[in-house]
Amino acid sequence: MMLCVTDKKWRRNMNNSNELINRINEKYSSMSKGQKLLSTYITDNYDKAVFLTAEKLGKVVGVSESTVVRFATHLGYRGYPEFQKALEELVRNKLNSIQRMEVTYGRISQSKILDTVLQSDAEKIKSTLEQIDQNAFESALDIILNAKHIYIVGIRSCAPLASFMSFYFNLMFDNVHLLHTSSSSELFEQMVRISEEDVIIGISFPRYSMRTLKAMEFANNRNAKVITLTDSVHSPMNLYSSCNLIAKSDMASIVDSLVAPLSVINALIVALCMRKQSEVAETLEALEDIWNEYQVYESDEINYIDDHMKMRYGKVDNVDREDSGIEK
Known part of the structure; x- marks a missing residue:
């Protein structure tokens, strides 16, 4: 079990996303004129620069592609791809909803929205498949199977994921608790009996939920097992977890892409x-x-009778009832 860390350590971890800016500030005085232009543009427009190749970034700023590559190595990165990953970490926690909308509209033409979004989702699933830790996945299974109680928490856009997981877990276990909350205090009230025999599964993607993080911290302090489903090894959700499942998400879009999770x-x-x-x-x-005894699906589902579909609702249903002598 990972040891509890303080809020100070959490803040320090979050500040790692500013590493790129810190490097730029430290190296600025030794940069060439072209590199200083790149520094200024990236500092002011990191939300747009993150989507540019080295060639396109050079054209936007007015320098050569080789200058962009040298700029990345001057900052201490092994190349432009590693520099771009650092830029992604910077953007991950800094984009607000308005910025994400502006960036997305700038990237996708109206006629290409369907193709672009579906292709992007497919790539995230492929990337997740290539990078997910199989050992962590197997460990999560063992932890869940051996838990006395299973707590699941997902806030805001992650709430549907938590609800989906809870629905199917309830078919397998009789000890599942989906945490519903509008405040941290409500979370703690629902988790007050969590113990070392239990597990909590925390689901959170950028922008990360402080309430989810606090719930995981509380569970960790009670020596419960903690499993996280998040987007990166750098996610603050990993601070309290003993098992990390990493799935790619879209950190710069109008809506959060959560198909991979x-x-x-x-x-x-x-x-x-x-x-x-x-x-x-x-x-x-x-x-x-x-379902059969209480006719759960009879009135709101499609029934197949003699290879023909019969919709049971509205006037059709009323006629059937009248013909059969059943009182309405």
Whole structure:
């Protein structure tokens, strides 16, 4: 279990995203004229520079591509790709919603939105598949299976992910707690009995949720197991976790792209189902009986009768009831 860290250490970790700016400030006096132009542009327009290749950045600033590459190495990076990753870390926690909208509209033409967004999502899933730690995934499965109680927390845009995970976990376990909250105090009230026999799964992507982080800190202080689903090894969510699942997300878009995290959650659900096949089968059989007995889906689902679809709603449903003699 990772040891508890102080708020001071957390703030220091968050300040790592400013490493690029610190390097620029330290090296500025020894830079050439072209490199100083690059420094000024990046400092003022990092939200746009992050999406530019070395060639395009050079054209925007008015310097050669080789000057851009030398600029990256002058700052201590092994090349432009490593410099661009540092730039991504800077942008990750600094873009607000308005800036993200401006950046996205500047990148995508109206006619290419569908292709661009779907292709971007596909690339994030591919990147996640290539980089996710299989050992961490297996460890997460073992922790969840052995937990007395499972707590799941996801705030704001991550709330649907937490809800999705909770829905399917409830088919496999009888000890799942989806944390609903509008304040930190409510979180702690729902977690007051968490112990070393339990696990909390925290889901958070930029911009990171302080309430989720505090919930994970509280669980860590109670010696509970902590699993995080986040976007980077540099995420502050990893400070309190003993098992980190990394999934790529879109840190500069009008909406958060969470398809890769959802795929990881799907993989967790499928893997857990495989480990608990008999229990899951019994639960599903019981649910089918309940659904049939109480006609859960009869009035709001499509019924297939004699290879024809019959929609049971509105006037059609009323006519059926009248013809059968059933009182409305």
